[in-house]
Amino acid sequence: MLAIATAVFVVVMLLLLGALFRPRSAQRDARPGQGDSALGESGETLFVVVGGLAVPALVLAGMTILTARTLGAIAASPAPALTVEVIGHLWWWEVRYPAQELTTANEIHIPVGQPVEVRLSSPDVIHSLWVPQLMGKMDLVPGQENVLTLQADHAGAYRGQCAEYCGLQHSRMAFLVVAEPPEAFAGWLRAQAQPAVQPTDAFLAQGAQAFAREGCIGCHVIRYGTGPVGTAVGPDLTHVGSRRTLAAGTLPNTLGHMAGWIGNPQALKAGNYMPTLPLAPDSLRALAAYLESLE
Amino acid sequence: MQLARRPAVVAESRSRIGERVRSKHVGRWERCVGVVVSVTLLSACAPGLGRLVPGLGAPLPVQPVPGGSPQRGALELRQYGCGACHAIPGVPGARGAVGPPLAGFAGRAIVAGSLPNTPENLVRWIRDPQGIAPGTAMPNLGVSVADARDIAAYLYTLR
Numbered sequence: 001m002l003a004i005a006t007a008v009f010v011v012v013m014l015l016l017l018g019a020l021f022r023p024r025s026a027q028r029d030a031r032p033g034q035g036d037s038a039l040g041e042s043g044e045t046l047f048v049v050v051g052g053l054a055v056p057a058l059v060l061a062g063m064t065i066l067t068a069r070t071l072g073a074i075a076a077s078p079a080p081a082l083t084v085e086v087i088g089h090l091w092w093w094e095v096r097y098p099a100q101e102l103t104t105a106n107e108i109h110i111p112v113g114q115p116v117e118v119r120l121s122s123p124d125v126i127h128s129l130w131v132p133q134l135m136g137k138m139d140l141v142p143g144q145e146n147v148l149t150l151q152a153d154h155a156g157a158y159r160g161q162c163a164e165y166c167g168l169q170h171s172r173m174a175f176l177v178v179a180e181p182p183e184a185f186a187g188w189l190r191a192q193a194q195p196a197v198q199p200t201d202a203f204l205a206q207g208a209q210a211f212a213r214e215g216c217i218g219c220h221v222i223r224y225g226t227g228p229v230g231t232a233v234g235p236d237l238t239h240v241g242s243r244r245t246l247a248a249g250t251l252p253n254t255l256g257h258m259a260g261w262i263g264n265p266q267a268l269k270a271g272n273y274m275p276t277l278p279l280a281p282d283s284l285r286a287l288a289a290y291l292e293s294l295e
Numbered sequence: 296m297q298l299a300r301r302p303a304v305v306a307e308s309r310s311r312i313g314e315r316v317r318s319k320h321v322g323r324w325e326r327c328v329g330v331v332v333s334v335t336l337l338s339a340c341a342p343g344l345g346r347l348v349p350g351l352g353a354p355l356p357v358q359p360v361p362g363g364s365p366q367r368g369a370l371e372l373r374q375y376g377c378g379a380c381h382a383i384p385g386v387p388g389a390r391g392a393v394g395p396p397l398a399g400f401a402g403r404a405i406v407a408g409s410l411p412n413t414p415e416n417l418v419r420w421i422r423d424p425q426g427i428a429p430g431t432a433m434p435n436l437g438v439s440v441a442d443a444r445d446i447a448a449y450l451y452t453l454r
């Protein structure tokens with residue numbers, strides 16, 4: 001592509017230089033009515049027909065054939081081994097692995113070097129998925145499913161961002177694509193499939209009780225072996241401690257940030273749908289410690 | 296004496312009264328200038344006065360924290376997530392509103408609601424909040440002694 005562009009650039013520049021440095025005598029000698037071309041009238045017509053019609057027609061026809069072939073190859077490629085559903089919410093990302101029956105949030109884990117099918121949808125307004133290092137933007141449109149193929153050739157965490165203005169906290173609606181070697185990815189899937197375990201530690205147990213008592217269950221769910229506790233309105237918290245960020249890429253996931261986020265989410269991400277609850281100091285500390293322990 | 300001068304005042308001619316009125320105006324003007332000059336001089340002297348009288352207008356002494364680096368402290372405040380609960384000037388993203396804002400911390404007399412705001416007490420408080428104020432919402436973030444000293448050094452730069 002760069003070679004073609006360079007060739008076109010060189011030809012255009014040569015023509016320009018030719019026009020600039022044409023001897024003035026050639027212009028003076030040109031008779032009125034014959035134009036000032038050294039080619040003569042018939043030569044000029046031929047130049048326009050060949051350079052302006054024939055060559056572009058050939059180039060465009062060639063490109064059309066190449067495009068059709070590539071599109072055909074894409075359509076014929078085998079179904080990707082992995083499908084991920086990404087659902088854009090105000091202002092976070094729900095990430096589902098339907099075949100594995102997994103749900104997480106704000107982190108899309110994929111195996112390195114493999115094409116992954118990502119199905120995009122939105123229950124509220126239009127969002128747009130954008131990972132600048134891996135792909136162009138694709139919208140998440142209510143009432144429609146858009147599909148893209150995502151592939152990362154190098155392991156790493158790639159930051160993504162909502163790229164369609166969607167309201168107050170649009171700018172703090174980020175996520176990570178975590179590309180891992182296939183074995184590490186399989187390990188992550190296994191770990192995420194595990195249910196949460198009721199803690200034995202007294203302090204953490206206090207946190208688990210606070211989760212059920214203080215209203216968190218109105219919007220969040222933790223899946224225990226004995227069944228889910230809570231409601232899946234906001235992010236699934238079964239393995240929240242394993243994630244790298246909180247509040248959709250807004251904060252690093254550490255105990256301090258977790259406590260501050262639970263304690264007053266409106267101060268950190270004003271207008272988001274997580275209310276600032278009147279928590280007792282003990283409950284706040286226990287809750288933060290418990291959620292951090294859910295890895 | 297005043298009684299004796301009164302008749303003279305009453306007997307003043309019109310022109311003299313006019314002069315007095317004019318001189319009264321000049322007097323007011325001079326007073327204004329005098330006030331401005333004296334206020335300017337006083338305010339220029341105020342820092343010197345402050346130095347003469349200990350504790351009056353003098354800047355608070357910088358609390359030295361042995362081994363603490365304010366530059367590292369600013370980074371550590373960010374990494375530990377202190378800013379998720381406290382609004383801290385100069386620390387990016389530190390806009391939390393769970394605990395008190397830390398602006399002007401160097402001038403605060405008491406730390407943890409119960410201890411004089413000294414470097415030793417502050418380091419203790421940062422490392423073990425429950426040990427000083429059982430029941431406080433401030434969590435123990437496992438801060439090392441070195442990190443707590445850096446954080447304290449940074450907090451004492453907040454005037």
